[in-house]
Amino acid sequence: MTTKPEMNAADIAKAVAGGQLSALAATEAALARIKQHDTILNSFTDVTAERARTKARAIDADIAAGKAVGPLAGVPFAVKNLFDVAGLPTRAGSKINRDLAPAKRDATLIERMEVAGAVLVGALNMGEYAYDFTGENIHDGPSRNPHDTTRMSGGSSGGSGSAVGGALVPIALGSDTNGSIRVPSSFCGIFGLKPTYGRLSRARSFPFVASLDHLGPFARSVTDLALAYDVMQGPDADDGACTTRDVEPVTPLLGESISTLRVAIAGGHFQKNVFPEAVEAVSRVAKALGATQVIDIPEASRARAAAYVITTTEGASLHLDRLRKRPNDFDPAVRDRLIAGAMVPAALVDRAQKFRRWYRAQLAEIFKSVDVLLAPATPCTAPKLGQVNFNLDGVELPVRANIGIHTQPISFIGLPVVAVPVPLEPLPIGVQIICAPWREDIALRVAHALEKMGVVAAPAPRGL
């Protein structure tokens, strides 16, 4: 048996565990596809080929010896380059971090994926220090959209979106502070899970905004997304914000009926500043789910503003010493945003954190009467690389500042979201399936039902 480019993780793992496919063959197929296509996509910054082969051979040896293997046996995966990978400096998309000593130990989530049998094949391109929605990187060049390589992959986990969208690997990991999993998922036409804040350990990953940072998986199917999510769950004393809740596996629940779930469309802020493609995508998903109720999310625009303030100030605090010592080694656009962030008065940051508490209470009230909220993941399909403005209803708006307007008010209060790809022509676009805290199971079940209905799917890469 040989692998096909778009073979999903569940099928690879089943074939490997069943002896029809070796883990080494699955790994070599991914490495060959990376070699063939990544000169164009530019999604990888490091390919850990020898490490991957060693791991794959160990899995094959276990199978030959009759030992049990994990649910992701032989599945190739890759991680945004802000995850620690033993032996590599954790560059986090920057020039500066390349001078760091190589990481001594893998990030917790990599360790958990590998315990489940997955095989790390490399580290992925990203926007500098994750302060980005485009997937462009001044040091490494842009990761490119697999459906049209003249377009953005989305950021900041651009390489993750590009690699999975391009079917170089079936699963990738990324981070989401304001939308950095959901935006690349939308632009690259794949599934992405931003779990509840604190659900997945961030230990041994390079931070950006401590009170907003989440890690999560990307995949080409909901089954794969749930498989990866399940094996990565669990408390971790190495991340102070990680929950102590037990593992709550979702994979066994995916096929459960969603008929009793109450689904509504997010109104107000979430229906403004959107292109027709985003409206169409939400409409298709809502229709499939029988959702007609529109709920206005109070003060969502202010929530986005507060997320912006917290991001720029906490980000500035993180990088303050690097801004003093190596300002010319930053991407100038990132540097100038961070310097400005350092100058925002503390009282205003405190106001933003207090507003966050208030806003969370409003959403908690809404989730007493609904189980799911639907919203666009991005206001548009993937813009052109380097595009500065877009024209919406005759108004010129800056691209960078507006890509995340619908994701920011959600991650601001840590709600779990599955971004599902609606395969519009010529480019796909994502919809956010948003649930109450700790209800990833509902979001994944809804995504799974939509996938079964054929409403959402990861399209084959059209740009390769």
Place this chain on the structure above:
Amino acid sequence: MAEPLDDYIDAVSKALALPVEEAWRPAVRANLEVSLRLARLVDEFALPDETEPAPIFTA
């Protein structure tokens, strides 16, 4: 003519020992204007005095 925020930028730059070269100043100023505009939007919203901040957020 100096922009309204320039004196503030100079003062904070000095207080934080954070250099701002002249070539960067227009972009820093533009970013600061955006940050302050959005921060004011949050500040305008009346909150009860007893509202707790959420510096490390528990979902």
